[in-house]
Amino acid sequence: MEHLAPIGLNHYLTISAILLGLGLFAVMTRKNAIVILMGVELILNAANINFLAFSKYNGGMEGVMFSLFVIVLAAAEAAIALAVVINIYKLFKSVDVSSIDTMKE
Amino acid sequence: MFELPSGAEIQGIIASVTASVGFFIPEIYLSVLFMLLIVIDLVAKGRKNNLLSITTLLGLAGTLFFIYQQNALPAGELFFGMYVLDKFALFFKYFFVLSGMLAVIVTMSDEQFEREVKSMGEYYALIVSMVIGMIMMASSADLLMIFLSMELVSFTAYILTGYFKRNHRSSEAALKYLVYGAVSSGLMVYGFSLIYGLTAQTNLLKISMSLAAHGYDPLVMILATLFVLAGIGYKIGAVPFHFWSPDVYEGAPTPITALLSVASKAAGVALLMRFYYIAVPHNVKSYEDILGIDWHTLLMLLSVASMIYGNVVALWQKNVKRLLAYSSIAHAGYLLLSIIVLDELGTQATLFYLLSYLLMNFGAFYVVILIANKTGSENLEDYRGLGKTMPIAGAALTVFLVSLVGLPPTVGFIGKLMIFSALLSKGSLYMWLALIGIMTSVISLYYYMLIPLNMYLRESGNGSDAKSMNPGMIAQVLMSVLMFLTIYFGLFFAPLSDFARYSSSLFGITLH
Numbered sequence: 150m151e152h153l154a155p156i157g158l159n160h161y162l163t164i165s166a167i168l169l170g171l172g173l174f175a176v177m178t179r180k181n182a183i184v185i186l187m188g189v190e191l192i193l194n195a196a197n198i199n200f201l202a203f204s205k206y207n208g209g210m211e212g213v214m215f216s217l218f219v220i221v222l223a224a225a226e227a228a229i230a231l232a233v234v235i236n237i238y239k240l241f242k243s244v245d246v247s248s249i250d251t252m253k254e
Numbered sequence: 255m256f257e258l259p260s261g262a263e264i265q266g267i268i269a270s271v272t273a274s275v276g277f278f279i280p281e282i283y284l285s286v287l288f289m290l291l292i293v294i295d296l297v298a299k300g301r302k303n304n305l306l307s308i309t310t311l312l313g314l315a316g317t318l319f320f321i322y323q324q325n326a327l328p329a330g331e332l333f334f335g336m337y338v339l340d341k342f343a344l345f346f347k348y349f350f351v352l353s354g355m356l357a358v359i360v361t362m363s364d365e366q367f368e369r370e371v372k373s374m375g376e377y378y379a380l381i382v383s384m385v386i387g388m389i390m391m392a393s394s395a396d397l398l399m400i401f402l403s404m405e406l407v408s409f410t411a412y413i414l415t416g417y418f419k420r421n422h423r424s425s426e427a428a429l430k431y432l433v434y435g436a437v438s439s440g441l442m443v444y445g446f447s448l449i450y451g452l453t454a455q456t457n458l459l460k461i462s463m464s465l466a467a468h469g470y471d472p473l474v475m476i477l478a479t480l481f482v483l484a485g486i487g488y489k490i491g492a493v494p495f496h497f498w499s500p501d502v503y504e505g506a507p508t509p510i511t512a513l514l515s516v517a518s519k520a521a522g523v524a525l526l527m528r529f530y531y532i533a534v535p536h537n538v539k540s541y542e543d544i545l546g547i548d549w550h551t552l553l554m555l556l557s558v559a560s561m562i563y564g565n566v567v568a569l570w571q572k573n574v575k576r577l578l579a580y581s582s583i584a585h586a587g588y589l590l591l592s593i594i595v596l597d598e599l600g601t602q603a604t605l606f607y608l609l610s611y612l613l614m615n616f617g618a619f620y621v622v623i624l625i626a627n628k629t630g631s632e633n634l635e636d637y638r639g640l641g642k643t644m645p646i647a648g649a650a651l652t653v654f655l656v657s658l659v660g661l662p663p664t665v666g667f668i669g670k671l672m673i674f675s676a677l678l679s680k681g682s683l684y685m686w687l688a689l690i691g692i693m694t695s696v697i698s699l700y701y702y703m704l705i706p707l708n709m710y711l712r713e714s715g716n717g718s719d720a721k722s723m724n725p726g727m728i729a730q731v732l733m734s735v736l737m738f739l740t741i742y743f744g745l746f747f748a749p750l751s752d753f754a755r756y757s758s759s760l761f762g763i764t765l766h
Contacts, residue, residue, distance in 0.1 A: 162451075165447075169444055172440070176433075176437050182429060182433070185433055185437075186433075186436065188437075189433075189436040189437055189440050192437070192440035192441065192443075192444060193440050193443060195444060196440070196443040196444040196446070196447045197447075199444065199447035199448065199450075199451060200447045200450060202451075203447065203450055203451040203454070207454040209454055211398070211450065211454075211455075211456045212447075212450055214398065215397070215398050215401075215446070215447075215450070215456065218398060218401070218402060219401075219443055222401075222402070222405050225405075225409060226405070226409065226436055229409055229412055229413060229432070230412075230432055230436065233412065233416055233425070233428045233429055233432055234429065236416065236419055236425050236428075237425050237426070237429050240420070240422055240425050241422070241425075241426075246429070246433065249426050249429060250426075251422050251423055251426055252423060252426065252427075252500075252501050252504050252505060252576075
């Protein structure tokens, strides 16, 4: 395994960019509200990886703090989001965002 | 890798935090009010009275006193640069508390709440929490604090938008607001992480210094800029981050629509101003590389797109709330115009315009509620003949709409005048922006005036009697007060413009 480069900042950034791309892809192409929310989680975790990687390589503590707060807020957001989605399911009998469209342009 | 602080350092930190708490009294007071409201709701459960709303109103009014006391304090940083206290932040503290009070008053006269929900429960507590969030948004000076306060506002706004649980439109609005909000705040955090990577700082002032001193990679910077703008643009509802706003404004309870369109937008504007003025380095050559795209150009594009899109699409709207939603997109464009100028005059114009927007937009939504109470409809068609059956409401709505167009003798005219004169004070540089602003205002005249046209010049189909349309004494007085203020400040605008000028100093930057 000696031909592989040691893990550095770029590896973390690449992973996070891929996660961001996947998250955005999920948000844009999926119709299911819960899958869209999963995409949002991917985006937030991409940011978390960035924060942690930058924090590790420049020696500051701010990035770690930031990612802790992002995790907490992501949990809060998921709670509210699922409450809204459950309510939507009760009313519309579906969580397909394209079918939930009572207000027209 | 990280060393533990020594005992003396910890004592220093504690001393600094306790010193900062003295500058944080209005926020603490509001947090106490928030918890008090929840307790009151638990104790007085089930009783249908105005206890909660009156408590909220009095509590918010009490906050004004604490904010007034802060006028004497010097501008400075609190909590290790997380938070700032300056005249600019104070202005927005007043602004958000006032808009919270207006939202409570408007809610009290909205009969839809009685039909849709059993108890008001946590509604007022959530309004207070949204006010806290918006106040913090206007005072944050650190990426972490910006993110936290923005999420506080967003989360409460999602719940409030979907407050009518059994109502299809309200729930749908909440879902749409949530999906767009979650995505854009996620993107914004990603942008923050890139900025943190570039500068190793999270404080706005230090970011600016670091960017100016060490330079940066333009490609990463433009990415970070776009991501951050997505988050802030979503809050102020500017094109192309506006997709949520028509549906949300139409579906949400009307007082919440008013609060979102005025206060939440103002919070976004405050945040954008602080971020753009302080964190973005100005007069740095290397900033204007990659295809000539920078904050300045992007804001101009956003502003022009918002003005044109908002005003043109509003022409086809049949629902008054939806029409006002598109008009609010257009107003985001006008607000951006005066931010672009980047001087004291521009700041003053923005603040003045926000004040005038508070009066006229809350007034307009208030009348829409009163009319919906009586007719049960927000459609333009159903406004026919209301000029005769509801004379005061008709007159008031006409005044608010004239003010939204920006015609004299209303406060909206002075606001637009200040924005355009701030633009033109820079010579011919922004002439084209001012021209677009004026031309789109002319377009807006058409759709705003459709409402008075329906009210006064068209007869209603069903001959309902005039007596049933009386909206009640308190509502009429409040409506008249708002109408009077809209005209009064259009004629004697010196107090408001002096206040806006006084408030245009931000901590950490000197504007010229």
